[in-house]
Amino acid sequence: MINRRVAVPLAGILAGSSVLLVNPAAASSQALSAPPQAPPGTLAPASQTPPQPPRAEKKPVAEGYGGAVSTVDLDASKAALGVLRRGGNAIDAAVAAAATLGVTEPYSAGLAGGGFIVYYDARRKKVHTIDGRETAPRAMTSTSLEGIPFEEAVTSGLSAGIPGSVAQWELALRRFGTLSLRQALRPAVEVASKGFTVDKTFHDQTAANAARFKDFTSTARLYLPGGAPPPVGSTFRNPELAETYRTLGRRGGDWLYRGPLGAEIVATVKKPPVTPGSTRNVRPGLMETSDLRAYRALERPPTKMTYKGMDVYGMEPPSSGGTTVGEALNILEALPEVGQHEYLEASRLAFADRGKYVGDIPGVPVGELLSDGFAKERACLIGERAMPHPAAPGTPDGTYGPCPVTPSAQTTEAAPEGPETTHLVVTDRWGNVVAYNITIESTGGNGIVVPGRGFLLNNEMTDFTLGPAPGDPNLPGPGKRPRSSMAPTIVLSDGKPLLALGSPGGSTIITTVLQILVNRWDLGMSLPEALAAPRATQRNTAQTQAEQAYLDRYGAELTGRGHSLVLNPEIGAATAVEFLSRGRLQAVAEPTRRGGGSALVVSERR
Ligand code: GLY
Numbered sequence: 001m002i003n004r005r006v007a008v009p010l011a012g013i014l015a016g017s018s019v020l021l022v023n024p025a026a027a028s029s030q031a032l033s034a035p036p037q038a039p040p041g042t043l044a045p046a047s048q049t050p051p052q053p054p055r056a057e058k059k060p061v062a063e064g065y066g067g068a069v070s071t072v073d074l075d076a077s078k079a080a081l082g083v084l085r086r087g088g089n090a091i092d093a094a095v096a097a098a099a100t101l102g103v104t105e106p107y108s109a110g111l112a113g114g115g116f117i118v119y120y121d122a123r124r125k126k127v128h129t130i131d132g133r134e135t136a137p138r139a140m141t142s143t144s145l146e147g148i149p150f151e152e153a154v155t156s157g158l159s160a161g162i163p164g165s166v167a168q169w170e171l172a173l174r175r176f177g178t179l180s181l182r183q184a185l186r187p188a189v190e191v192a193s194k195g196f197t198v199d200k201t202f203h204d205q206t207a208a209n210a211a212r213f214k215d216f217t218s219t220a221r222l223y224l225p226g227g228a229p230p231p232v233g234s235t236f237r238n239p240e241l242a243e244t245y246r247t248l249g250r251r252g253g254d255w256l257y258r259g260p261l262g263a264e265i266v267a268t269v270k271k272p273p274v275t276p277g278s279t280r281n282v283r284p285g286l287m288e289t290s291d292l293r294a295y296r297a298l299e300r301p302p303t304k305m306t307y308k309g310m311d312v313y314g315m316e317p318p319s320s321g322g323t324t325v326g327e328a329l330n331i332l333e334a335l336p337e338v339g340q341h342e343y344l345e346a347s348r349l350a351f352a353d354r355g356k357y358v359g360d361i362p363g364v365p366v367g368e369l370l371s372d373g374f375a376k377e378r379a380c381l382i383g384e385r386a387m388p389h390p391a392a393p394g395t396p397d398g399t400y401g402p403c404p405v406t407p408s409a410q411t412t413e414a415a416p417e418g419p420e421t422t423h424l425v426v427t428d429r430w431g432n433v434v435a436y437n438i439t440i441e442s443t444g445g446n447g448i449v450v451p452g453r454g455f456l457l458n459n460e461m462t463d464f465t466l467g468p469a470p471g472d473p474n475l476p477g478p479g480k481r482p483r484s485s486m487a488p489t490i491v492l493s494d495g496k497p498l499l500a501l502g503s504p505g506g507s508t509i510i511t512t513v514l515q516i517l518v519n520r521w522d523l524g525m526s527l528p529e530a531l532a533a534p535r536a537t538q539r540n541t542a543q544t545q546a547e548q549a550y551l552d553r554y555g556a557e558l559t560g561r562g563h564s565l566v567l568n569p570e571i572g573a574a575t576a577v578e579f580l581s582r583g584r585l586q587a588v589a590e591p592t593r594r595g596g597g598s599a600l601v602v603s604e605r606r
Helices: 010-015 024-029 074-085 090-104 150-154 165-176 181-194 200-213 217-223 239-251 260-270 289-294 321-333 340-357 372-379 508-521 527-532 548-560
Strands: 061-071 114-121 126-132 298-300 303-307 310-314 422-428 433-439 489-493 496-502 544-546 565-567 575-579 585-589 598-603
Touching: 061 074, 061 090, 061 575, 074 090, 074 181, 074 422, 074 598, 090 114, 090 165, 090 181, 090 239, 090 422, 090 433, 114 165, 114 310, 114 489, 114 496, 126 165, 165 181, 181 239, 200 217, 239 260, 260 289, 303 321, 310 321, 321 340, 321 372, 321 489, 321 508, 340 372, 340 508, 340 548, 422 496, 422 575, 433 489, 433 496, 489 508, 496 508, 508 527, 527 575, 527 585, 544 548, 548 565, 585 598
Parallel strands: 544 565
Antiparallel strands: 061 422, 061 585, 061 598, 114 126, 114 433, 126 298, 303 310, 310 489, 422 433, 489 496, 496 575, 575 585
């Protein structure tokens, strides 16, 4: 048996690295605690160069052997691939990619955010999960967000949760990795120092956020250099983030959770650096350094359900990903046939139950939500026509009767959510697999860069139900984790990895993962077809949102069955890997959504 942890000596990993050790002198000599400072409003540290030709290597599908990666971004995929090629394992590569996404996809990911890892450990043949979800400050109560206009809550110190990503990276590397945090951060340091080419997605996301970014001196200085979003094709550097990562690598997570970086985060949350003259009402936050000290990333058991003989593993609460994807699959399995109508109706019902039962509270009925008995009872409600809106939640109490079922009177509706967050998958030569969702919540987080440190804060507290909403399982509370929709998913068949996947997109994450699984396993599509296919999302809302191509293909049929459809121009940005026969891997990213993703394999030949 190969010992994954020592299969390649660490010295080999470092010596073989043209990426990891680009500037070792700088890494050791520049990592002083004070970041380079410039007065607000002076020339941005993020510099630009003339447009470059587009890079050709970004491909949505790659097939081969020895490991694979798929992310939304070429630099992040390359960071992971470099780690794999130098002998690192899937966890090492996933942390390297996540940190790199914090540079190139900084409006979706970053060290001040959080996320969920689902990990298949090939040696132990076991699925683990690591919860790096942000927590609420201990001063936050069920009414702290009540009555605040949503947009005002988003761009505030109040919405910032205690960051989870760094603790999650350290726990993941310590439990399952072979690299130190410092080593895993090196590819990201290099990309932040040397810069990356601004693509349309980065440009457009910056432009969409420009009105609020300009209201914070630190954010405007970094992301609006010269007062405007960096042009497509220019090179964007973030030397302050490179320095932050270097120091983090040297000093470890304690620098954030017990040290000066944490103190700076708390100071920024309590007194956001509002641009003089801004009229924005920026509410200060409740975070204290004691909240940072109390933060822990947590190992949790995965959710598990069986679909068509395959074992589907996901994330348990505080994410609703595992229970909601799993319940919908179980409902579908209880139906005589599965098409678009059934997909939408199963999702509608699962979202009704998510809203009533799932949150970071004791006693979430995970087992019953994922039980066949409950699914059969819920499936009884699906008829020829779309059911009346909203669907009522069921009663997952272990006592399930025959059809027909009378729905309870209580109703619930999913809150609107945006296209935020990111997802990556990695597998290595030993067969370990990572599905990893990362987020800072809204695209652009709370809009506030920690001065001189090069990263945005999250606004994860707006994933709570703001209230008033008596009895809602997702009201805020001291130390509580907001309910997530992130659904990193690993499917095993006969105990061996078959598929790993996930997506960004707020609560549409759940429907995107579900739809890809339905496309793949019920509708007979290949994995690239399953990702590329047009999407629709039904989250117990009055209207089903759908992409134009979906409306074109299924609109008339579904409208004829009572569905009300409305355009959503783009849903999700999935990444996935499938394990084909005889060790062959197929890494898949989006061909076009979010500008197209990047799939890479360690070797195209065996
Ligand atoms: N912030 C997105 C999610 O957790 O679902």
